[in-house]
Amino acid sequence: MPGHPHVARRDGNLYVEGVSLDALAREHGTPLFVYSRQWMLDALAAYQRGFAGRNALICYAMKANSSLGVLRVFAEAGCGFDIVSGGELSRALAVGADPARIIFSGVGKTPAEMKQALAAGIGCFNVESEAELDVLNEVALAAGQRARISIRINPNVDPKTHPYISTGLKGNKFGVAHDRAVAAYKHAARLPGLEVVGIDCHIGSQITDAGPYLDAMDKVLDLVEAIEAAGIRLHHIDFGGGLGIDYNGDKPPAADALWKQLLARVDARGFGDRQLMIEPGRSMVGNAGVCVTEVIHTKPGEDKNFCIIDAAMNDLPRPAMYQAFHAIVPVSERATDATIYDVVGPVCESGDWIGRDRALAVEAGDLLAVLSAGAYCMSMASNYNTRGRAAEMLVSGDSARLIRRRETVQDQLLSEQV
Ligand SMILES: Cc1ncc(COP(=O)(O)O)c(C=O)c1O
Numbered sequence: 256m257p258g259h260p261h262v263a264r265r266d267g268n269l270y271v272e273g274v275s276l277d278a279l280a281r282e283h284g285t286p287l288f289v290y291s292r293q294w295m296l297d298a299l300a301a302y303q304r305g306f307a308g309r310n311a312l313i314c315y316a317m318k319a320n321s322s323l324g325v326l327r328v329f330a331e332a333g334c335g336f337d338i339v340s341g342g343e344l345s346r347a348l349a350v351g352a353d354p355a356r357i358i359f360s361g362v363g364k365t366p367a368e369m370k371q372a373l374a375a376g377i378g379c380f381n382v383e384s385e386a387e388l389d390v391l392n393e394v395a396l397a398a399g400q401r402a403r404i405s406i407r408i409n410p411n412v413d414p415k416t417h418p419y420i421s422t423g424l425k426g427n428k429f430g431v432a433h434d435r436a437v438a439a440y441k442h443a444a445r446l447p448g449l450e451v452v453g454i455d456c457h458i459g460s461q462i463t464d465a466g467p468y469l470d471a472m473d474k475v476l477d478l479v480e481a482i483e484a485a486g487i488r489l490h491h492i493d494f495g496g497g498l499g500i501d502y503n504g505d506k507p508p509a510a511d512a513l514w515k516q517l518l519a520r521v522d523a524r525g526f527g528d529r530q531l532m533i534e535p536g537r538s539m540v541g542n543a544g545v546c547v548t549e550v551i552h553t554k555p556g557e558d559k560n561f562c563i564i565d566a567a568m569n570d571l572p573r574p575a576m577y578q579a580f581h582a583i584v585p586v587s588e589r590a591t592d593a594t595i596y597d598v599v600g601p602v603c604e605s606g607d608w609i610g611r612d613r614a615l616a617v618e619a620g621d622l623l624a625v626l627s628a629g630a631y632c633m634s635m636a637s638n639y640n641t642r643g644r645a646a647e648m649l650v651s652g653d654s655a656r657l658i659r660r661r662e663t664v665q666d667q668l669l670s671e672q673v
């Protein structure tokens with residue numbers, strides 16, 4: 256399948272690596288997320304090739320998919336983690352991540368989360384404002400520690416992606432403005448509870464063009480020069496994540512080719528000796544995953560035909576949130592003519608669509624696979640309409656392992672009181 260080298264059709268039936276999706280769905284029910292371990296390892300290997308011979312740390316941005324079974328794949332492969340909450344820190348620690356390889360991003364870390372992260376001994380806080388520098392300083396002093404920090408700078412570069420997922424424009428809430436960055440670093444260097452160790456930048460997500468990355472790197476390197484001229488040494492450059500995947504014929508640069516270009520800029524400016532850090536999320540898991548769903552009914556409408564499936568916006572929120580495209584293919588092919596359908600979920604919202612105007616030959620009871628469902632699907636899933644969250648399986652070769660059982664209504668009611 257396009258973008259999914261580990262999803263293939265054999266005798267008309269869809270497989271993830273060596274495992275039949277039909278067999279998995281019959282055994283474990285639907286909706287069911289199924290991930291290819293090999294796709295994740297291949298994605299990681301592309302970054303590792305890009306950094307061959309360099310002092311680099313790949314911190315998987317777990318917001319893309321924070322399921323423990325997925326995190327374990329990356330922890331075992333030696334990755335660090337980019338976290339954005341105390342909850343994500345707990346997940347990283349639960350899979351045995353090395354705390355020194357954990358970095359903490361996010362615009363609104365609470366003092367309690369800062370304390371938790373300091374106690375765990377994380378590698379670095381990516382601080383996003385001067386106010387946050389002051390609070391972290393106080394929390395660290397109270398704990399008798401020094402917090403290692405980078406400041407996330409906002410380079411005002413357009414990543415040319417959906418406006419909801421661009422983060423490095425001056426109108427976005429993220430980071431410290433480029434022209435305030437040196438002052439923020441001077442402020443940080445004066446605070447006794449902080450140790451300045453790096454600089455950080457992340458311009459957005461689903462980026463498919465190298466241009467914005469190159470522009471952002473130039474701006475980061477300008478700042479490295481200015482900050483060091485002010486006497487503050489930066490040991491690492493964290494360049495965030497954001498690399499896109501192929502959802503619908505998208506052609507993002509390969510991770511290794513992109514980093515070849517970026518490292519040439521870093522070297523040309525004389526900063527090739529610094530540790531490089533990155534925070535990739537989507538490009539590490541996005542096309543590892545598919546969501547298998549069953550057709551509940553097909554229904555002719557006045558203007559449109561609807562294919563109603565048992566996965567919905569609570570399982571796959573990206574189409575409703577960003578009008579995002581996910582390819583949808585039958586798990587087992589039928590030899591009948593295709594009809595054009597809007598593929599929709601059972602949730603009571605007109606925004607609950609998964610695909611529009613899709614040609615499908617389907618009947619009730621058939622299975623469909625929603626592709627590119629590894630990133631920002633399960634991690635953004637909700638219980639809207641009191642729907643339990645889906646089950647998840649990790650495939651490795653010919654074997655599949657349940658990494659999350661299907662959520663029951665009892666699970667949902669457990670934390671509530673009448
Ligand atoms: C600070 C930070 N780092 C890393 C990421 C991961 O981004 P992506 O999944 O696009 O690689 C994000 C999300 O955009 C982010 O906000």
Ligand SMILES: N[C@@H](CCCC[NH3+])C(=O)O
Nearest residue numbers: 318420460461573630631
């Ligand atoms: N949730 C977004 C990506 C957000 C990136 C987080 N900073 C998506 O599905 O595309």
